Amino acid sequence: MKLEERLRGVRRSPWVYHLNSGSCNACDIEILDALTPFFDAERFGVKLVASPRHADVVLFTGPVTREALPKVVKTLKAVPRPRIVVAIGSCAVGGGIWWNTYSTIGGFEKFQGVLKQQGVEIDKVVYVPGCPARPEAIIYGLLLALGYVKQKVSKVVKVVES
Amino acid sequence: MSMKDVVKEIEGKVVEFGGVVETITDTAVFVEIPKERVKEFAKWLYNAGAFLKTCAGVDERSINSRFAVYHIFGLDEKGIDVVLRISSLEGEALPSIASEVPAAEWCELEARDMLGLHILGHESKPRLVLPQDWPNAVYPLRKDVPYDYRPPSSVENFGKELPSEVGLPVGPYHPILHEPEYFELYVEGERVVDVFYRGFHVHRGIEKLAESPRFTYKTIPFLAERICGICGFVHSSCYVLTVERAAKIEVPERAQFIRSIVLEIERIHSHLLWLGVAAHILGYDAGFMHIWRIREPIMVLAELLTGSRKTYGINIVGGVRRDIDESKKKKALDVLRNVREEFKRFVEVFTSVPEIVKRATGTGVLPKDDARALSVVGPTARGSGLRRDVRKDYPYFAYRLASFKVPVYSEGDNLARLLVRVDEVFESISIVEQLLDALPRGSIAVESYEIPSFRKAVGAVEAPRGEDVHFIITGHGRPYRWRVRAPTYQNIPALKIMLRNTPLADAFLTIASIDPCFSCTDRAVVIRDVRSGFRRFASLFEGRRYANK
Structure with missing residues (x-):
C-alpha cells in the first residue's frame, strides 16, 4: 500500500507520542501548549498517548544525546508503520546550538543514519525549525505530515559556502 | 496406518534404544526405556508429532523399591497414547526431558516437589507446588507420608524464597516524565523502600562548548x-x-x-x-x-x-x-x-x-x-x-x-x-x-x-x-x-527521603513535587565528571542493580 493511502487511515484522529531525545524542554512545553485549550490540537483529533506502540505520529525533539541514543532507537522501533516523525525545534532539525558537541549526535538528519543501520525505517519526516518552535508551527508541521496542508517552502536545500 | 503398524514402528524404535514395549489398552502403549537414553527417545517421539500430555511421578518403592516418572505422550493424528516410564532407586538422579520437550518442565518440577525426586537440571529452581513454608524433607506424595500430616506452619518463613523487593523502572521514557531520565523504585508490596536514579540523558556538553572558539x-x-x-x-x-x-x-x-x-x-x-x-x-x-x-x-x-x-x-x-x-x-x-x-x-x-x-x-x-x-x-x-x-x-x-x-x-x-x-x-x-x-x-x-x-x-x-x-x-x-x-541537582537527593516508605501511587507526585528539570541538571559537565557523578549518585541511592557492577 502506498504511504498516502496508509496516511488516510490515521488522518482523522492521529495519536501522537512525544519523544524527547535530550531537548531543553522549551519545544516540549510548546508541544504541550499546542495540545491544551488555547491552540487546541484536539480539534484535529490529535491525542497524546503514553506508549510509542499506540503512536501514529512521533513528535521528536532534541539533538539526540549519546546517553539517550539507544533508548530513542528502541522507542522508535516500537512505533508501528507507517512511522511518521515530526522533528520539532532547531535541535531536532539539525542539532541546533549543539550540532557538533561531544555528547550529542547532532539532530534527526544524522540520527537517520543510525536508524538505517539498525533497520528502523522512517516513512515520512517533517522538519519544524524554531528555537523553540511555536505551537502554531508544531500544529502546521503535524498537519503537513498527515497531508492536510501543502508544503509552502521548497524541498531543495541550498548550502551557502562560508 | 492401523494401531498395529504404529505399535510396530514404536516397537522397532524402542528395541533400538534397548527398551520394552507393551500394549496396555486399545489406544495406549507402554514403553520403558533405560533412563540414560530417554532424552533421545523423547526427542524422536516429539519430532514424530507427539504432544506431551503430562508426566507423573510415582513412589513405587513398595512394589519394586524404585521411584518412577511416567511421561504421557499423545500421537494426536493416530489417536494413540504413549506412556513412557523411567525409574531410579531412591536418591539416584533422573534425567529431565525438558530440554527436548519444553512442556515437561512444570510437571517435572511438580514431581520433584511432591516426591523429592532428584531431576537433573532442576536443582536450583524455586518451588512450584508446595507452599513456601513447607518443611524441606517432607514429600507428601511419598507413600510413607500420611495424608493428614500437617507440618507446623510458620508465617514468618512464608515468602522468604520469593524476592521481597521488586525493582520498578520509571523511565527513561515514561508518561510522568517529560524528559528522558531513569528512576528505579524498589518496592515491597505497595511501599517504596529505595530509589535509584540514573540521569544525565540530557547532557549536551554546554560547559565545554562555552570554552570552545x-x-x-x-x-x-x-x-x-x-x-x-x-x-x-x-x-x-x-x-x-x-x-x-x-x-x-x-x-x-x-x-x-x-x-x-x-x-x-x-x-x-x-x-x-x-x-x-x-x-x-x-x-x-x-x-x-x-x-x-x-x-x-x-x-x-x-x-x-x-x-x-x-x-x-x-x-x-x-x-x-x-x-x-x-x-x-x-x-x-x-x-x-x-x-x-x-x-x-x-x-x-x-x-x-x-x-x-x-x-x-x-x-x-x-x-x-x-x-x-x-x-x-x-x-x-x-x-x-x-x-x-x-x-x-x-x-x-x-x-x-x-x-x-x-x-x-x-x-x-x-x-x-x-x-x-x-x-x-x-x-x-x-x-x-x-x-x-x-x-x-x-x-x-x-x-x-x-x-x-x-x-x-x-x-x-x-x-x-x-x-x-x-x-x-x-x-x-x-x-x-x-x-x-x-x-534540581541539589533537590534530587532529597527524593530518597521523600519516597522512602511511601505508597507507590504517591511516588509519581512526589518525584514531580521537586519540579525536576533534568535539562538543567544534566547540562554540561565533561564526561569525566559524569562518571564520578554517576558513582556518587549510585552510592547515594545504593542502586542495587548498578552497585554490583
Whole structure:
C-alpha cells in the first residue's frame, strides 16, 4: 500500500507520542501548549498517548544525546508503520546550538543514519525549525505530515559556502 | 496406518534404544526405556508429532523399591497414547526431558516437589507446588507420608524464597516524565523502600562548548539560555550577573529592572506549568487544561516584552537588548490583572478538590532537618520550613526595590510545596506590577566594558525551582571555566527521603513535587565528571542493580 493511502487511515484522529531525545524542554512545553485549550490540537483529533506502540505520529525533539541514543532507537522501533516523525525545534532539525558537541549526535538528519543501520525505517519526516518552535508551527508541521496542508517552502536545500 | 503398524514402528524404535514395549489398552502403549537414553527417545517421539500430555511421578518403592516418572505422550493424528516410564532407586538422579520437550518442565518440577525426586537440571529452581513454608524433607506424595500430616506452619518463613523487593523502572521514557531520565523504585508490596536514579540523558556538553572558539562572552548568554527551555532566562541572567561581578561592570538600573521583570514572568509561567502537570499526574485533567489556558496570556506577554514566547534571548553582558515602552507596560498590567483574577478563581477550586488535597497531604514528606542536611533549595526548601530565597538573601538586579513575601510552609509534604508555588505566583505578579510601575529612565546597556582574565566570581539567581548558581573563572575572550549548578541537582537527593516508605501511587507526585528539570541538571559537565557523578549518585541511592557492577 502506498504511504498516502496508509496516511488516510490515521488522518482523522492521529495519536501522537512525544519523544524527547535530550531537548531543553522549551519545544516540549510548546508541544504541550499546542495540545491544551488555547491552540487546541484536539480539534484535529490529535491525542497524546503514553506508549510509542499506540503512536501514529512521533513528535521528536532534541539533538539526540549519546546517553539517550539507544533508548530513542528502541522507542522508535516500537512505533508501528507507517512511522511518521515530526522533528520539532532547531535541535531536532539539525542539532541546533549543539550540532557538533561531544555528547550529542547532532539532530534527526544524522540520527537517520543510525536508524538505517539498525533497520528502523522512517516513512515520512517533517522538519519544524524554531528555537523553540511555536505551537502554531508544531500544529502546521503535524498537519503537513498527515497531508492536510501543502508544503509552502521548497524541498531543495541550498548550502551557502562560508 | 492401523494401531498395529504404529505399535510396530514404536516397537522397532524402542528395541533400538534397548527398551520394552507393551500394549496396555486399545489406544495406549507402554514403553520403558533405560533412563540414560530417554532424552533421545523423547526427542524422536516429539519430532514424530507427539504432544506431551503430562508426566507423573510415582513412589513405587513398595512394589519394586524404585521411584518412577511416567511421561504421557499423545500421537494426536493416530489417536494413540504413549506412556513412557523411567525409574531410579531412591536418591539416584533422573534425567529431565525438558530440554527436548519444553512442556515437561512444570510437571517435572511438580514431581520433584511432591516426591523429592532428584531431576537433573532442576536443582536450583524455586518451588512450584508446595507452599513456601513447607518443611524441606517432607514429600507428601511419598507413600510413607500420611495424608493428614500437617507440618507446623510458620508465617514468618512464608515468602522468604520469593524476592521481597521488586525493582520498578520509571523511565527513561515514561508518561510522568517529560524528559528522558531513569528512576528505579524498589518496592515491597505497595511501599517504596529505595530509589535509584540514573540521569544525565540530557547532557549536551554546554560547559565545554562555552570554552570552545565557537563562543565568546557576548554569545554565551544565548547558549546559557538554551540550558533549559523552562527557566532558561534564569541561566542567562545568572551568567551575565556572574560575569558582571567578575569584571565589576555597573549595569544601568533600567536593565536591572527589565531583567527582574522577565525573571518573574518566567517564574509565573513555570509555576503555572507545574501546577498543571501536578493536576495531570493526580488525574485531574480538567485542572491541567484550565491552568494551561490561564498560562497562555503569560506566554503572549513574554513575547510582547522580549520578542519570544520562550528562550527570550534579551540578556547581554552589561544590560539587555530590548526595552519596555509605555504601551507594552500598559498591556502587561492588563494581562497580569486578568491572570491574577483567573488564577485566584482556579486556586479556589483547585485547593478544594478532594483528589488533589487528599493525595497531596502528608505524602512525600521531607522533614526540616533532612532538608537542612541536604541543603535543598527553592519551593522544596520553603515547603519544609526553610526560609531560603536568593532574592531576599543575596539580593540582585532590582529585587532590593520590590516588596514581597517569601511563602514558607512547615509541613514538608507535597501540599506544602504545591501551596508555596501557588503563593509565589501571586507574589510574582505583584513584583512585576511594582517594578513596571517604578521602571526608571535611562539606557538599557553599558556602552563598553572590559573583562580581565583570571578573575573569579559566583552568581546566584532564584529560579522557579530554587537557587541557580554559576561560577566563572574569566579567560581571554571567553570564560576559562564556567560551572553551572541547577536547582534540581541539589533537590534530587532529597527524593530518597521523600519516597522512602511511601505508597507507590504517591511516588509519581512526589518525584514531580521537586519540579525536576533534568535539562538543567544534566547540562554540561565533561564526561569525566559524569562518571564520578554517576558513582556518587549510585552510592547515594545504593542502586542495587548498578552497585554490583
